[in-house]
Amino acid sequence: MAQQAPPRRPAEQRDLVRITLPDETPLPSAYAEADRRQAVADLLAANRFAPREMGAGPWGLALSVREGRLVFDIRDAEDAPIHAIVLALGPFRRLIKDYHMVVESHERAVMENHGEARVQAIDMGRRGLHxxxxxxxxxxxxxxxxxxxxTARRLFTLVCALHQRI
Known part of the structure; x- marks a missing residue:
């Protein structure tokens, strides 16, 4: 699923102009899906993503998880593959697991009307993990x-969304 950026505004830094995720399977909750959509929209509106020794963008990014690894497939403006960066997911697993648990707690607190103070406390924990x-x-x-x-915060949101689909 590729999403294109709106026209570039000169005051913004935007190296990424396209984000592609592996499929359009909805996430387990409307909250998680809205979070993913917002992260993509925010990334396309403004970001800083400068691959070392690759010159100036704009870039497309196909983000995926393959064989337990996080793949940043960097592409040119025409969507041709340029370079892939593969990161082990191991260092992220605890954060991803904790993040999903906190998001679920936040959703439950909102749906069950646990009060503004509790929702805000859970949200502070979510932001900290983020x-x-x-x-x-x-x-x-x-x-x-x-x-x-x-940019890293929004990319982490997408990493968490990808991990939910595994």
Missing amino acids: NEGAELLVERLRGRVAVDFE
């Missing part, structure tokens, strides 16, 4: 692809 996942992603891509923190 930030930790983004920091790990920045670290694992260091020397290969320069990404800013917000």
Whole structure:
């Protein structure tokens, strides 16, 4: 499923202009699906994704999980493959598992009307895990692809979504 970016606005940094995920199978919940869609939309609106020694973009990114590995398939503007970066998923597994549990808790708290204070507390935990996942992603891509923190946060959301589909 490829999504194209809206026309580029000059004040924004956008290296990625297309994000492709392996299929259109809906995620297990409407909340998770909305989170995935928002991450893609936010990435396409503004991002910093600069593969080392590959010149200037724009780039397409086909993100997938294959054989327990996270694959960043970097493509040119015409969608031709340029370079693939493969990362072990092992370092991300605990964060992904914890993130999914917190998201499920958040959904239940909202649906069962557990009160604003509890929902906000759970959401703070979710944001903390999200930030930790983004920091790990920045670290694992260091020397290969320069990404800013917000780009890494959105990519981590997509990694979690991919992991839910396995």
